[in-house]
Amino acid sequence: MIVTSGLTKRYGQVLAVDDVGLDVREGDIYGFLGANGSGKTTTVRMLLGLVLATSGDIELLGRPMPRQAAAVLPRVGALVEGPAAYGHLSGRANLTLIDAAGAGAPRRSRRARVDDALEQVGLGQVAGRKVRAYSLGMRQRLGLAAALLRRPSLLVLDEPTNGLDPQGISEVRELLLGLHGRGTTVFLSSHLLAEVEQLCTRVGVLDRGRLVLQDQLATLQQPTGRTVVRTPDAAAAHALLDGRVERLSGDRLVVARIEPAELNRRLVAAGLRITELGPERRTLEQVVLAATTDSPVVSP
Amino acid sequence: MIAVELRKLVTRPRTWITIALIDALPTLVAVLLALTDIGPRPGTGPAFLSAVLSDGTLFPLAALAMVLPLFLPVAVALTAGDAIAGEAQSGTLRYLLVRPVGRARLLLAKLVSVVAFVLIAVVVVAVTAYVVGALLLGDAPLSSSVSGTALTQQELAWRTALALGYAVLAMLGVASIALFFSTVTDSPQGAAMGALAVLIASTLLLTLDASQALQPYLPTRYWLAFVDLFRDPILWRDVLRGVVQQVLYVVVFLGAAWANFSTRDITS
Numbered sequence: 001m002i003v004t005s006g007l008t009k010r011y012g013q014v015l016a017v018d019d020v021g022l023d024v025r026e027g028d029i030y031g032f033l034g035a036n037g038s039g040k041t042t043t044v045r046m047l048l049g050l051v052l053a054t055s056g057d058i059e060l061l062g063r064p065m066p067r068q069a070a071a072v073l074p075r076v077g078a079l080v081e082g083p084a085a086y087g088h089l090s091g092r093a094n095l096t097l098i099d100a101a102g103a104g105a106p107r108r109s110r111r112a113r114v115d116d117a118l119e120q121v122g123l124g125q126v127a128g129r130k131v132r133a134y135s136l137g138m139r140q141r142l143g144l145a146a147a148l149l150r151r152p153s154l155l156v157l158d159e160p161t162n163g164l165d166p167q168g169i170s171e172v173r174e175l176l177l178g179l180h181g182r183g184t185t186v187f188l189s190s191h192l193l194a195e196v197e198q199l200c201t202r203v204g205v206l207d208r209g210r211l212v213l214q215d216q217l218a219t220l221q222q223p224t225g226r227t228v229v230r231t232p233d234a235a236a237a238h239a240l241l242d243g244r245v246e247r248l249s250g251d252r253l254v255v256a257r258i259e260p261a262e263l264n265r266r267l268v269a270a271g272l273r274i275t276e277l278g279p280e281r282r283t284l285e286q287v288v289l290a291a292t293t294d295s296p297v298v299s300p
Numbered sequence: 301m302i303a304v305e306l307r308k309l310v311t312r313p314r315t316w317i318t319i320a321l322i323d324a325l326p327t328l329v330a331v332l333l334a335l336t337d338i339g340p341r342p343g344t345g346p347a348f349l350s351a352v353l354s355d356g357t358l359f360p361l362a363a364l365a366m367v368l369p370l371f372l373p374v375a376v377a378l379t380a381g382d383a384i385a386g387e388a389q390s391g392t393l394r395y396l397l398v399r400p401v402g403r404a405r406l407l408l409a410k411l412v413s414v415v416a417f418v419l420i421a422v423v424v425v426a427v428t429a430y431v432v433g434a435l436l437l438g439d440a441p442l443s444s445s446v447s448g449t450a451l452t453q454q455e456l457a458w459r460t461a462l463a464l465g466y467a468v469l470a471m472l473g474v475a476s477i478a479l480f481f482s483t484v485t486d487s488p489q490g491a492a493m494g495a496l497a498v499l500i501a502s503t504l505l506l507t508l509d510a511s512q513a514l515q516p517y518l519p520t521r522y523w524l525a526f527v528d529l530f531r532d533p534i535l536w537r538d539v540l541r542g543v544v545q546q547v548l549y550v551v552v553f554l555g556a557a558w559a560n561f562s563t564r565d566i567t568s
Contacts, residue, residue: 049400100307
């Protein structure tokens with residue numbers, strides 16, 4: 001759905017995006033991670049044809065961008081760097097205007113499309129109110145509604161849960177999962193690891209303009225081969241497993257080079273109390289930190 | 301897209317407040333004239349104003365001569381300066397462009413909406429001035445040309461139409477300059493100020509003998525040439541020069557606006 005190769009953007013002396021090769025496949029919920037200022041938004045803007053790349057190629061839905069923007073963008077819904085709307089108009093009037101601005105959808109069904117989008121994001125109740133009186137969360141929802149107007153096959157969302165309360169965040173998550181279930185590919189840029197971890201199937205990490213990591217989330221979080229044990233008898237366990245314990249902190253031991261089943265048998269046989277025992281998995285945070293600090297740019 | 305822009309123009313409170321303010325000046329002048337009966341001596345003050353005391357139906361022209369040098373250009377510069385930069389500042393520009401709306405198409409729609417604004421403003425000024433003039437000021441059917449000979453109602457009507465068209469063209473020149481600045485900056489005020497600075501500089505240079513060589517090219521040089529349309533016979537020279545000059549300004553600045561806007565990074 002999104003393929004870029006050698007995508008580069010230079011602002012004067014500053015290399016904002018450097019040789020990025022994104023690969024977002026149909027059916028993905030792709031989490032695009034990176035610290036603030038890492039080049040996420042510039043990349044998103046290049047994908048949508050707002051910012052022109054210094055070099056490199058972009059393909060969206062199999063067509064080159066920005067050359068074929070007129071054919072591609074009607075099938076893409078986007079939220080870029082926060083929502084924006086005309087404050088003196090109501091939410092519904094805003095959506096009606098933005099729908100009318102885009103070509104290729106019948107005028108007769110406009111009302112139905114607008115109502116449908118408002119309903120999906122839960123703004124039906126306040127659709128008649130002026131946007132000026134909306135809260136940040138309501139504006140965010142309105143931006144999402146605008147992105148959903150044409151039932152896009154690809155959603156490009158930049159920080160979609162910004163400004164939402166926990167309730168709103170979980171609603172947006174449900175909405176995105178629902179859309180994904182109906183076949184929408186989602187490209188989600190975020191700096192919130194937890195959000196991406198809960199939602200995404202594939203992850204790309206941007207660090208100072210470079211794509212330092214891109215893989216299936218499940219692959220990244222594969223068991224490391226070590227086993228984590230929690231036990232109130234940590235000291236005894238440490239003595240018993242002499243040499244195999246890699247880390248001991250409080251009641252938590254990380255044990256290497258032994259099968260979990262065998263480990264469990266030995267501990268129980270020794271009469272130790274075990275609260276928890278399972279394979280060690282890296283959290284997304286560990287993966288991202290490892291990828292961003294290992295990057296060659298860091299070395300002084 | 302043009303329909304969308306027109307809808308935005310008419311649903312915006314600012315449009316109507318601006319037009320009401322433009323309209324207020326000639327109305328105030330009419331009321332003052334009617335109350336005091338003191339008109340400027342012929343040949344002084346804004347064009348036509350000395351004639352309106354006896355013939356109120358000439359007041360639309362007097363009103364136009366009053367708002368054209370300052371009020372109307374300021375309003376047009378504000379509206380056209382807001383066209384792209386305003387959308388950029390409010391963040392809506394990026395959402396229009398990813399809808400997608402082609403950049404050239406958006407620019408064209410903005411221009412049409414500015415022209416619509418000018419037309420509404422000019423027509424509102426002319427109609428109010430006609431009504432106010434007929435009600436408050438003299439009704440002696442003088443209908444004279446500036447040269448002193450009599451004009452028939454019919455002649456007066458088409459000359460007025462020509463004058464209105466000329467004023468709209470002059471404002472289109474202002475709009476093009478402001479629209480160009482609007483694609484350069486993300487600040488609508490900055491774009492409007494840029495266009496006004498050009499007009500003020502032009503007006504200033506026109507009073508300076510040393511800038512004589514430049515004067516035929518200054519955008520405000522022929523603005524008030526529409527008065528010549530009411531001479532008998534019509535003095536076409538300045539009017540035609542004004543038309544050619546404004547068309548050139550429109551072509552050059554719209555071209556520059558398009559060239560700049562279509563290759564620009566939208567980072568707002």
